[in-house]
Amino acid sequence: MDNASCASNTVNADENPIQDIDPGYLQAVVDRIERLEEEKSETATAIRDVYSEAKGNGFDPKVIREIIRLRKQDPHELDEQEAILHLYKQALGMG
Amino acid sequence: MDNASCASNTVNADENPIQDIDPGYLQAVVDRIERLEEEKSETATAIRDVYSEAKGNGFDPKVIREIIRLRKQDPHELDEQEAILHLYKQALGMG
Amino acid sequence: MDNASCASNTVNADENPIQDIDPGYLQAVVDRIERLEEEKSETATAIRDVYSEAKGNGFDPKVIREIIRLRKQDPHELDEQEAILHLYKQALGMG
Amino acid sequence: MDNASCASNTVNADENPIQDIDPGYLQAVVDRIERLEEEKSETATAIRDVYSEAKGNGFDPKVIREIIRLRKQDPHELDEQEAILHLYKQALGMG
DNA sequence: AACGCATAAGTAAGAC
DNA sequence: GTCTTACTTATGCGTT
Numbered sequence: 418m419d420n421a422s423c424a425s426n427t428v429n430a431d432e433n434p435i436q437d438i439d440p441g442y443l444q445a446v447v448d449r450i451e452r453l454e455e456e457k458s459e460t461a462t463a464i465r466d467v468y469s470e471a472k473g474n475g476f477d478p479k480v481i482r483e484i485i486r487l488r489k490q491d492p493h494e495l496d497e498q499e500a501i502l503h504l505y506k507q508a509l510g511m512g
Numbered sequence: 513m514d515n516a517s518c519a520s521n522t523v524n525a526d527e528n529p530i531q532d533i534d535p536g537y538l539q540a541v542v543d544r545i546e547r548l549e550e551e552k553s554e555t556a557t558a559i560r561d562v563y564s565e566a567k568g569n570g571f572d573p574k575v576i577r578e579i580i581r582l583r584k585q586d587p588h589e590l591d592e593q594e595a596i597l598h599l600y601k602q603a604l605g606m607g
Numbered sequence: 608m609d610n611a612s613c614a615s616n617t618v619n620a621d622e623n624p625i626q627d628i629d630p631g632y633l634q635a636v637v638d639r640i641e642r643l644e645e646e647k648s649e650t651a652t653a654i655r656d657v658y659s660e661a662k663g664n665g666f667d668p669k670v671i672r673e674i675i676r677l678r679k680q681d682p683h684e685l686d687e688q689e690a691i692l693h694l695y696k697q698a699l700g701m702g
Numbered sequence: 703m704d705n706a707s708c709a710s711n712t713v714n715a716d717e718n719p720i721q722d723i724d725p726g727y728l729q730a731v732v733d734r735i736e737r738l739e740e741e742k743s744e745t746a747t748a749i750r751d752v753y754s755e756a757k758g759n760g761f762d763p764k765v766i767r768e769i770i771r772l773r774k775q776d777p778h779e780l781d782e783q784e785a786i787l788h789l790y791k792q793a794l795g796m797g
Numbered sequence: 798a799a800c801g802c803a804t805a806a807g808t809a810a811g812a813c
Numbered sequence: 814g815t816c817t818t819a820c821t822t823a824t825g826c827g828t829t
Contacts, residue, residue: 508725603630
């Protein structure tokens with residue numbers, strides 16, 4: 418990192434950040450974040466659109482979300498959790 | 513929409529979705545969502561990295577987040593809200 | 608409600624709230640909210656403690672949360688969702 | 703804690719929780735959590751009601767939320783954050 | 798009834 | 814390693 422990008426000097430870098438700000442670097446940071454957030458937002462919209470389309474075709478979005486969630490999990494972990502769940506259900510008379 | 517994509521027939525589309533599922537369509541939906549979610553996740557990581565780098569350069573990530581939040585708002589709306597906030601603060605002796 | 612509690616007059620109640628604030632009412636509102644939020648926070652802590660104790664006794668908190676979640680749902684709704692889930696899984700070869 | 707409450711034995715407590723469940727203890731845990739969650743839910747409703755009433759009296763709920771948020775912070779911390787915020791704003795020409 | 802906001806819960810990362 | 818804090822997602826609520 419370029420020294421010019423330092424937001425504070427070395428004397429009290431931890432508690433007094435109110436010195437030596439590089440405006441150009443800060444601007445660049447903000448710009449990059451805003452660009453990425455826009456990208457993320459667009460992707461989120463695209464995801465919502467897919468769910469919405471699926472719903473329009475008679476599918477249940479909530480259940481599709483569940484499918485997505487299940488597929489994200491490690492199969493072995495999933496099996497374990499379901500075994501424990503089954504066990505607890507029985508202990509509670511929910512079997 | 514193609515009829516083949518219908519998850520339910522026209523007789524009881526609202527309450528009995530358990531017929532006429534097009535597996536290919538459902539698979540495509542799931543694939544698209546998973547692809548988009550991965551994209552979103554990568555973007556989220558990139559955002560975190562920018563904050564992290566900025567922090568390493570002495571900037572306060574929390575305040576940068578606040579900056580991003582403020583810039584996202586409509587300036588006019590923002591001014592109004594701040595005016596009301598100021599008013600409430602005074603009414604509460606927080607001025 | 609007492610007229611004195613009005614935050615705005617009748618001329619433009621919707622868009623110009625910057626008049627006629629009753630400081631006492633606003634203070635009361637803030638006090639009530641803060642009191643209730645503290646209460647809520649204490650309850651949340653108590654819940655965490657129960658999970659924590661259960662974990663200490665060898666139970667899996669994640670699965671207990673799942674149990675709680677399942678019990679909150681309407682049994683009929685639950686059955687439907689699980690039937691649809693099963694259907695989708697089969698369509699995706701996850702059966 | 704009573705040994706009878708143990709959910710697993712000492713041989714493989716970490717990875718095989720599927721033994722020695724005390725159903726009574728599990729039931730008690732679930733009951734306590736459900737009771738506390740109901741309590742929390744009621745408090746949340748009461749909070750919403752206060753905001754709603756305030757809104758009916760012409761106050762802006764969003765700004766009240768901001769007030770609550772600000773008052774929750776440590777005043778010293780708050781001042782510091784605002785100082786940094788001011789600094790960043792100036793660096794970005796948002797002053 | 799659909800849309801967005803706001804809360805709440807679960808998850809993951811970072812600090813001590 | 815624990816423990817809190819922040820981010821993400823999901824649900825519920827109010828609004829239009």
